[in-house]
Amino acid sequence: xxxxxxxxxxxxxxxxxxxxxxxxxxxxxxxxxxxxxxxxxxxxxxxxxxxxxxxxxxxxxxxxxxxxxxxxxxxxxxxxxxxxxxxxxxxxxxxxxxxxxxxxxxxxxxxxxxxxxxxxxxxxxxxxxxxxxxxxxxxxxxxxxxxxxxxxxxxxxxxxxxxxxxxxxxxxxxxxxxxxxxxxxxxxxxxxxxxxxxxxxxxxxxxxxxxxxxxxxxxxxxxxxxxxxxxxxxxxxxxxxxxxxxxxxxxxxxxxxxxxxxxxxxxxxxxxxxxxxxxxxxxxxxxxxxxxxxxxxxxxxxxxxxxxxxxxxxxxxxxxxxxxxxxxxxxxxxxxxxxxxxxxxxxxxxxxxxxxxxxxxxxxxxxxxxxxxxxxxxxxxxxxxxxxxxxxxxxxxxxxxxxxxxxxxxxxxxxxxxxxxxxxxxxxxxxxxxxxxxxxxxxxxxxx
Amino acid sequence: xxxxxxxxxxxxxxxxxxxxxxxxxxxxxxxxxxxxxxxxxxxxxxxxxxxxxxxxxxxxxxxxxxxxxxxxxxxxxxxxxxxxxxxxxxxxxxxxxxxxxxxxxxxxxxxxxxxxxxxxxxxxxxxxxxxxxxxxxxxxxxxxxxxxxxxxxxxxxxxxxxxxxxxxxxxxxxxxxxxxxxxxxxxxxxxxxxxxxxxxxxxxxxxxxxxxxxxxxxxxxxxxxxxxxxxxxxxxxxxxxxxxxxxxxxxxxxxxxxxxxxxxxxxxxxxxxxxxxxxxxxxxxxxxxxxxxxxxxxxxxxxxxxxxxxxxxxxxxxxxxxxxxxxxxxxxxxxxxxxxxxxxxxxxxxxxxxxxxxxxxxxxxxxxxxxxxxxxxxxxxxxxxxxxxxxxxxxxxxxxxxxxxxxxxxxxxxxxxxxxxxxxxxxxxxxxxxxxxxxxxxxxxxxxxxxxxxxxxxxxxxxxxxxxxxxxxxxx
Numbered sequence: 001x002x003x004x005x006x007x008x009x010x011x012x013x014x015x016x017x018x019x020x021x022x023x024x025x026x027x028x029x030x031x032x033x034x035x036x037x038x039x040x041x042x043x044x045x046x047x048x049x050x051x052x053x054x055x056x057x058x059x060x061x062x063x064x065x066x067x068x069x070x071x072x073x074x075x076x077x078x079x080x081x082x083x084x085x086x087x088x089x090x091x092x093x094x095x096x097x098x099x100x101x102x103x104x105x106x107x108x109x110x111x112x113x114x115x116x117x118x119x120x121x122x123x124x125x126x127x128x129x130x131x132x133x134x135x136x137x138x139x140x141x142x143x144x145x146x147x148x149x150x151x152x153x154x155x156x157x158x159x160x161x162x163x164x165x166x167x168x169x170x171x172x173x174x175x176x177x178x179x180x181x182x183x184x185x186x187x188x189x190x191x192x193x194x195x196x197x198x199x200x201x202x203x204x205x206x207x208x209x210x211x212x213x214x215x216x217x218x219x220x221x222x223x224x225x226x227x228x229x230x231x232x233x234x235x236x237x238x239x240x241x242x243x244x245x246x247x248x249x250x251x252x253x254x255x256x257x258x259x260x261x262x263x264x265x266x267x268x269x270x271x272x273x274x275x276x277x278x279x280x281x282x283x284x285x286x287x288x289x290x291x292x293x294x295x296x297x298x299x300x301x302x303x304x305x306x307x308x309x310x311x312x313x314x315x316x317x318x319x320x321x322x323x324x325x326x327x328x329x330x331x332x333x334x335x336x337x338x339x340x341x342x343x344x345x346x347x348x349x350x351x352x353x354x355x356x357x358x359x360x361x362x363x364x365x366x367x368x369x370x371x372x373x374x375x376x377x378x379x380x381x382x383x384x385x386x387x388x389x390x391x392x393x394x395x396x397x398x399x400x401x402x403x404x405x406x407x408x409x410x411x412x413x414x415x416x417x418x419x420x421x422x423x424x425x426x427x428x429x430x431x432x433x434x435x436x437x438x439x440x441x442x443x444x445x446x447x448x
Numbered sequence: 449x450x451x452x453x454x455x456x457x458x459x460x461x462x463x464x465x466x467x468x469x470x471x472x473x474x475x476x477x478x479x480x481x482x483x484x485x486x487x488x489x490x491x492x493x494x495x496x497x498x499x500x501x502x503x504x505x506x507x508x509x510x511x512x513x514x515x516x517x518x519x520x521x522x523x524x525x526x527x528x529x530x531x532x533x534x535x536x537x538x539x540x541x542x543x544x545x546x547x548x549x550x551x552x553x554x555x556x557x558x559x560x561x562x563x564x565x566x567x568x569x570x571x572x573x574x575x576x577x578x579x580x581x582x583x584x585x586x587x588x589x590x591x592x593x594x595x596x597x598x599x600x601x602x603x604x605x606x607x608x609x610x611x612x613x614x615x616x617x618x619x620x621x622x623x624x625x626x627x628x629x630x631x632x633x634x635x636x637x638x639x640x641x642x643x644x645x646x647x648x649x650x651x652x653x654x655x656x657x658x659x660x661x662x663x664x665x666x667x668x669x670x671x672x673x674x675x676x677x678x679x680x681x682x683x684x685x686x687x688x689x690x691x692x693x694x695x696x697x698x699x700x701x702x703x704x705x706x707x708x709x710x711x712x713x714x715x716x717x718x719x720x721x722x723x724x725x726x727x728x729x730x731x732x733x734x735x736x737x738x739x740x741x742x743x744x745x746x747x748x749x750x751x752x753x754x755x756x757x758x759x760x761x762x763x764x765x766x767x768x769x770x771x772x773x774x775x776x777x778x779x780x781x782x783x784x785x786x787x788x789x790x791x792x793x794x795x796x797x798x799x800x801x802x803x804x805x806x807x808x809x810x811x812x813x814x815x816x817x818x819x820x821x822x823x824x825x826x827x828x829x830x831x832x833x834x835x836x837x838x839x840x841x842x843x844x845x846x847x848x849x850x851x852x853x854x855x856x857x858x859x860x861x862x863x864x865x866x867x868x869x870x871x872x873x874x875x876x877x878x879x880x881x882x883x884x885x886x887x888x889x890x891x892x893x894x895x896x897x898x899x900x901x902x903x904x905x906x907x908x909x910x911x912x913x914x915x916x917x918x919x920x921x922x923x924x
Contacts, residue, residue, distance in 0.1 A: 295524050
């Protein structure tokens with residue numbers, strides 16, 4: 001493909017690389033990037049858009065589709081709200097501090113709000129210290145290279161998120177992959193690594209870091225934390241736990257997978273998480289021992305070169321976290337956590353009963369419903385939209401090509417009626433599109 | 449039926465034997481040799497490529513017992529210069545309260561003073577009431593709000609390009625844009641003084657990186673000529689290797705401007721694409737603040753990709769890339785920081801839109817900013833012991849030591865004393881921070897001086913005189 005005025009330049013894109021994009025993705029492109037024009041709460045308003053040329057371009061009709069049930073946004077505890085009372089402190093901070101920071105943490109960007117937030121996060125997770133960053137993706141990609149380097153080994157789960165993979169690649173360490181949530185595969189890699197050392201030179205590895213996530217966003221599976229901690233203690237490795245989806249969403253009081261399994265937070269060396277999902281804000285944190293956090297304060301790429309978190313967002317996290325911890329004097333936070341647990345279990349139970357194949361642990365609010373056929377992706381999402389339900393569908397390359405799925409994110413703000421509406425629509429659609437693949441009443445992938 | 453099948457099999461056997469007799473001799477000999485070779489390989493002893501003596505389980509256990517890894521993080525001494533951050537109470541605006549002292553802010557990149565602007569805050573408040581704080585999803589999954597689309601539209605119109613794309617974090621903008629276009633095997637010619645985000649983007653892209661001396665067009669041309677000679681040796685490979693020149697409009701590390709017109713000439717002569725990083729020059733250079741392209745009067749279509757972050761002049765958070773739709777649209781599926789990360793909170797997008805409105809309504813602030821830069825640049829000249837690094841109209845200057853005191857640590861301690869002296873007299877300055885071990889070309893230690901539109905002329909003169917005093921008392 002040559003550009004209009006730039007003849008003789010080497011083409012920017014290669015034809016075969018975007019074969020899938022041009023021929024398959026384009027036909028069902030209208031199911032992604034759907035613009036909304038309201039708060040992403042349990043219901044939202046979608047902007048109606050139509051295409052005149054089979055999805056190559058879109059135009060907005062100007063109408064909005066109101067009160068679409070939102071099964072796609074990561075709003076686990078329901079903090080995406082616009083109630084004036086709830087957002088009062090955020091509005092005050094915005095008026096006082098403004099929106100930007102215009103400097104990095106180490107220079108002139110360390111505000112008192114950041115210090116307050118970091119102390120609160122450390123208290124929430126019951127660890128010694130914590131550090132916050134402006135973007136969740138960047139938290140992984142900028143801090144893993146500070147912790148490990150050449151001569152270290154990273155053992156990463158098969159289905160880890162792109163940010164973890166990018167951070168591992170940028171660090172320069174050797175990466176070995178173990179099968180998803182499979183402890184035998186991990187133990188074999190650990191034994192071989194410690195016994196045989198670095199390939200070719202046979203020197204011992206400097207350190208071994210295991211990268212896992214709390215809840216995997218495409219599978220809904222929860223990591224086997226007790227077994228991994230036992231392995232890591234035996235083989236003297238370090239554990240990096242990315243709780244992007246699990247912080248605030250699992251555990252009796254919303255403290256994440258560490259609490260869900262009843263373990264000691266000190267057993268995990270690096271606790272990482274994001275505030276985008278359960279707290280309705282943006283940014284990420286890393287928490288752990290004080291030495292770790294001090295090291296990151298001095299050596300993290302983000303602290304030196306990237307702008308710090310903006311104050312209104314920090315205030316939103318502070319008020320959400322205080323609500324979950326009960327520090328604001330109400331039990332609203334605990335209620336939200338319980339409501340989420342109830343909604344999750346109800347939703348999953350009903351889906352199993354209907355005969356769908358659903359991946360993941362029974363307690364995870366991420367519910368992937370398997371569609372398998374790439375051809376059904378477009379039909380599923382479009383039909384659900386005509387019934388005023390917004391769903392997220394995922395296909396290749398985020399998942400294997402024959403395992404496309406629809407991913408539901410249950411929220412504490414969903415009422416029983418909303419879930420029933422969705423379940424009835426799914427029932428109808430399941431029969432129409434023949435999605436009820438399950439031959440048993442339980443999922444057919446027991447190791448997840 | 450069975451007889452017919454039997455006849456069929458016999459038929460085939462007869463044909464085979466016939467073919468055997470009719471085949472030429474060389475064919476039979478070749479086949480014979482191959483069959484013998486296969487039989488030999490099948491029966492020969494297998495050997496391993498590496499002499500890997502398998503350890504017995506007992507030996508493995510011993511090794512596992514003995515192995516001691518390094519501690520996860522090396523200990524950090526209590527008086528590490530970067531450990532104790534200065535705490536800012538309240539907004540980092542023109543008058544800033546650092547560690548309890550009220551100072552005039554010469555350290556935040558708030559060039560157009562929009563951090564404190566009432567209109568911007570009101571726009572953000574309205575957005576807060578309508579959308580809440582977070583977007584709870586990436587752009588692909590219901591994280592696209594109408595404010596994002598509006599901001600992209602406005603930025604594209606402002607920069608007079610076809611399309612623009614927004615990222616939710618400034619650092620991630622250029623670090624995701626580069627690997628989306630430049631892959632393993634492609635060649636990137638990048639200036640030595642490129643900022644850290646560019647270096648990380650290049651590292652993620654795994655391309656061949658060729659550094660040329662800072663702002664030295666002759667050096668770049670030399671490298672391009674060498675590459676041309678290489679290409680002639682292997683024209684097939686050259687036809688699929690993409691080439692890029694990566695420069696910044698105003699360099700963060702040195703404060704000077706890139707020679708854009710000469711670079712454009714090189715672009716068309718050697719068929720290399722130009723990516724321009726305009727974080728410091730967006731909203732600063734040019735008659736209407738459109739950056740380096742307006743400053744030099746260059747057609748913006750000649751630049752393939754302009755990337756900037758909104759954290760300096762626009763006093764918001766995030767970044768954007770703009771250019772032709774053909775180029776920008778690719779990032780919507782392959783920009784990692786775009787696809788796999790939550791989108792920009794709508795209140796920040798609304799703040800950025802209002803900031804753009806203010807920029808478009810008051811085009812004279814850019815000239816005022818440039819006058820102030822000139823003023824302080826002149827006032828800081830001839831300070832004994834310190835040299836001013838940066839162009840006349842650059843709002844982010846560096847003050848470096850004229851003679852180094854031996855080690856980088858000592859230099860940084862001296863500069864810290866100057867900064868503390870100024871801080872005690874109500875001028876907030878900061879040292880420029882770098883990650884010493886990871887930078888490709890580590891700049892010398894320096895003090896960052898940032899000029900904003902809100903600083904009055906008295907304040908500029910006062911700052912210059914205090915710095916002069918500090919240098920005289922500490923460096924002599």
